[in-house]
Amino acid sequence: MEKRVTFNERWLPYLLVAPQIIVTLIFFFWPSGEMVWQSVVLEDAFGGNTRFVWFDNFVQLFEDGAYFASVRLTLVFSALVASLGLAVSLLLAVMADRVIRGAGIYKTFLVWPYAVAPAVAGVLWGFLFNPSVGVVAGLLRGLGVDFNYVSNGNQAFLLVVFAAVWAQVSYNFLFFLAGLQSIPRSLIEAAAIDGAGPGRRFWDIVFPLLSPTGFFLLVINIIYAFFGTFGIVSSLTQGGPGQATNILVWKVYNDGFRGQDLGGSAAQSVILMFVVIVATVVQFRFIERRVHY
Amino acid sequence: MVENRPFVTFISHLVLILGVLVIAFPVWMTFVASTHDQATMLRSPVPLLPGPHLIDNYRQILFEGYGRGFSDNPTWLTLVNSLIMAVGVAVGKIAISIISAFAMVYFRFPLRMAFFWAIFVTLMLPVEVRIVPTYGVVASLGMLDSYSGLIIPVIASATATFLFRQFFLSVPDELTEAARVDGASPMRFFWDILLPMSRTSIAALFVIQFIYGWNQYLWPLLVTTKESFYTIVMALSRQATAVDATPSWNLLMAMAMLAMVPPVLVVIVMQRQFVRGLVETEK
DSSP states (O other): OOSSSOOOOOOOHHHHHHHHHHHIIIIHHHHHHHHHHTEEEEETTTTEEEEETTTHHHHHHHHHHHHHHHHHHHHHHHHHHHHHHHHHHHHHHHHHOOOOOOHHHHHHHHHHEEEEEEEEHHHHHHHHHHTTTTTHHHHHHHTTTTOTTOOOHHHHHHHHHHHHHHHHHHHHHHHHHHHHHHHHHHHHHHHTTOOOOOEEEIIIIHHHHHHHHHHHHHHHHIIIIITTHHHHHHHTTTTTTTTTTHHHHHHHHIIIIIOOHHHHHHHHHHHHHHHHHHHHHHHHHHHHHHHOO | OOOOOOOHHHHHHHHHHHHHHHHHHHHHHHHHHHHHHOOHHHSSSOOSSSSSSSSHHHHHHHOOBBBBBTTTHHHHHHHHHHHHHHHHHHHHHHHHHHHHHHHHHHBTTTTTHHHHHHHHHGGSSSSSSSHHHHHHHHHHHHOSSSHHHHHHHHHOOHHHHHHHHHHHHSSSSHHHHHHHHHTHHHHHHHIIIIHTTTHHHHHHHHHHHHHHTTTTHHHHHHHOOSSSGGOOHHHHHHHHHSOOSOHHHHHHHHHHHHHHHHHHHHHHTTHHHHHHHHHHTTO
């Protein structure tokens, strides 16, 4: 889409785009180029010698069992976070769409967790499940479950999943609610007159009409699980115990900054870049289709 | 509602109330912990109702800091840093993206599409992925431990530019024609007509970007080494993962409350702008 009426100026438009382009060049293209470069060179620990090694860093990565363990972990993690997060928020949104009295209050009480930083969410959940003082951990102990996320890998993983879902529910809820409210009442009323009950109406009318929103949210939630959960892992488990919560985005950071393995970290970044590119393309194609509806 | 089914309505309310309670529970426990003294918080079972030490705890964490060899930084300082960063990021993003969107919609000039794509591809690589090389760039520019290092690298935003572009494209051409007939310069048109018309979009974007800036975690973690530049979210996370034999849960949770309250208040008070901003920036 283009404007019919425009201004004629020679230098002004360049001046106007300059700030954004300069910031983008310095803080996006320069480091990105550096990243791609680092992924194909080998640097010695003192930064003195740099040798071009083609795809050795990638080969090394693919031969590393720990990397695939992290890939598997991230896939399971994002599947759990996305499915749980979408299911819970869809349930809440459908309920909030149903009730007339108090809908606004429920909405207010359900949207605020969006404002809580993932790193803070990690601290809150760590406190609830703290092995010595956590309320929920104490409750579980009363039920005979020994919950100790500091030493038990599976429990640590579950806890990160819960914290990640908690921090994302309000976002999904808002989009589902907006999607539900845009479905014409007349469709639902017509189905009701034809004798369809609430369950039938949901599965045959509401659910299919909501699928564009659901698909959009699925992509967003997977991206969130891949990248947005860094703060949660960082303040809750730091990737541990062992490798139990060492998801890819944490591994990139950990290998690069703590392990000082710049080539390996850069190679991982390049791979993650492709994940985001695929997700962005999928999302844009889908949005295009929705516009043409 | 289509028909009256009291039982289904009852269930709906039940599910919603349960949802609200589960979502609020971690924050409630955090608040309760911030109102007791340290001894109470180390004794099991921990209390479920607020205690009498609210003012003591918040006074100590705000003005004296966590203390005990970990950090002597009073928390009010980290709150100020977070505020500077949040406002800086929000204002910076809006400022640079509104003028670049203006240029791309209202002018025809060589390289226009190249600029558009250059901005577009920034969507492809979230900051979490390119942290190591970006850190290198910021370090070589000498911007570590500075407010400009905290703010400027995260203000390049494709989403904000697209939002304004979308909005400008919907502004009727007649306005531009009228302005040109009256002899208004492009900048005059921008200041007197476009900017006032963009008020609601700017407000919506400000809310979203303020929260985004306040909640930045990884970036401050990388570019600050001096405690005087720590932001609240990052200071809290550092404190939470520090190994401590007898942690001061009361102070830590008071800190967590202080990290949450400003952005949560923004969302609740400006809920309309927030919802609008969220839905529009993601479109």
